Amino acid sequence: MGNWERLVWNQREVLLEGFLVTLHVCALAFAAAILGGLALCLLRMHVRPLRPLATLLIEFFRATPIFVQLMWVNYVWPELFGWPNSFFTAGWVALALQSSGYLAETFRAGIEAVPRGQREAGEAVGMGPALVMARIVLPQVALTTAPAIVNQFTVIVKSSTLVSVITVQDLMFQSQKLVNVWYEPIEILTATAAIYIAFVFAVSACGKRLSDALRRRFGIGSG
């Protein structure tokens, strides 16, 4: 027990600091992935001239290993575009790219699953395509895909450990740093794993409760 106290409990502030960075990176990546995924999906489905480009990006983001994307954004983008200018930014952007590819496909499936009669009811009262999309289709997509979106957040959390490689000081980074100070990995890494498990479980449980609540209220959404 002494080891746990010395290596983990006494380092709780460092670990907490790391965890907050993890949260920060993941929250930014998640928000960007939702916006990016939605943009890619709408471009692909509704903007003919940009469809091939959107499709290419979606496939590229989904098919490249996350580690390769991280390296690519961190080392290649600054050369090409002069951005991102920090490891932190490169970290969440790389995470967002991959998830936006997946979410674009999730949103597409969600949009296609909205029954045609739903749109027609809007058209019949004189709504144009933009109103139908914004007021009828997308709100329902948000409801039906909520569980998948929450799940994507847990994917981001797990992938986010990789940003420690480019020295973003997240939970994984701090925990490795502690290991390198004392060369006693057992307690620290076990505790780190436990924190990730607890967090991912908590997020999943929230997602489950959310989708149950949505189903009760609106009668739509999948389990």
Added chain:
Amino acid sequence: MDDMPAIRASGIRKRFGELEVLRGVSFDVRRGSVVSMIGASGSGKSTLLRCINRLEAPTEGEVYIDGVPMGFVEDRGGRRRARSLAEINRLRRDLGMVFQQFNLWPHMTALGNVIEAPMRVRGLPRAEAVALGEAALEQVRLAEKRDAYPAHLSGGQQQRVAIARALAMQPKAMLFDEATSSLDPELTEEVLAVMRDLAQRGTTMIVVTHEMRFAREVSDEVMFLHDGVIEESGPPGQVFGAPRSERCRQFLSKFIGQAR
């Protein structure tokens, strides 16, 4: 002006690829009258209604609402140009559509469904839209369900909300596409009662239905659609009592206990 029909369909044809579903359909609906469309499954009834409010563009022919063509505008020189989607959307507001599957928006309450178009399409301020919406819900006898989501309403209640949603746009005419066909028999009556009520108040209506008794009692005119043409039409007494067309007679014989 007064003998201008509320709805005029003129030479409507509709083709889906090889399949010609409507093969020249023309009729007038006088203001304040109720026209029932009957006919076998696949005869083109839904397609006809959808051509009238232009959820489908007719391949040929034109629909006039109070004399205004849905599909084109004529400039002073008499040249025709096809209407834009925005113009069509504007004209569509004048036609309320009620679908077999209700198609209520599940993420909005009953009142939310009803005030959506008055607010977003007509641009009414919220208070005004709510007043309109509450009146429409009152009319379908569902005022107390204003805050319920569709998932918590029975099929009959959902369909009545859908009727209120159409009424809230204060349309010139209402189109009903088998409004009771997906309802259990005990829920059918409450929807038909609302439709009767509308008819009595002088609402112009086209009603696609398999409820022969309703068609007989409420309509001013009945049209029997067969294979994309109006095979027989006339006052209900004539179409149900002494149909001239053999096909119409055959069709009606299937409903024998119901209508006659």
